[in-house]
Amino acid sequence: MKTIRQMADELGVSKTAIRNKLTPEMQTKFAETVSGIIYLSPEGENLIRQAFKHSKAQTKFADVSANQFAEVSDQFAAILEILRDQLTIKDDQIKAKDEQINMLTAALENVSINLQTTQASLQAEQALHAGTLERQLAIGRANLQAAAADASRKSILDFFRKRQSKE
Secondary structure: OEEHHHHHHHHOOOHHHHHHHOOHHHHHHHEEEEOOEEEEOHHHHHHHHHHHHOOOOOOOOOOOOHHHHHHHHHHHHHHHHHHHHHHHHHHHHHHHHHHHHHHHHHHHHHHHHHHHHHHHHHHHHHHHHHHHHHHHHHHHHHHHHHHHHHHHHHHHHHHHHHHHHHO
């Protein structure tokens, strides 16, 4: 038993053409419908073949031999295989690029962490240096004040000494 599709492919016609030849009487005697698919009995197949022998071919593929389709199918399969190989190569390239991106992202994260650490160290060093400068300035101010006090004592003493020496 063949389906309408199988008969259409065999005869090189459409399913509709097969259905048009299948009269209601033929359908009840020589066909069976299972799950919406019409199966033709061998007698029904013969009647359909005879009906199409007397009429002209209905499709452009009716005169094409099955071998030509097989040849095209082999060529198509070869092309498909080439395309699959190319796709596999492209997939591998994409995976390699993804790995590179992941490695570069990790390296960038490390650089960012190192930069943050360096900035924190620099800020600590600047604070330490500022503290050192403040201490040095405070010491310098104290020394200047002490020196100024000494100078002022000396100048007062010098003033009195000059006066005593003039008298």
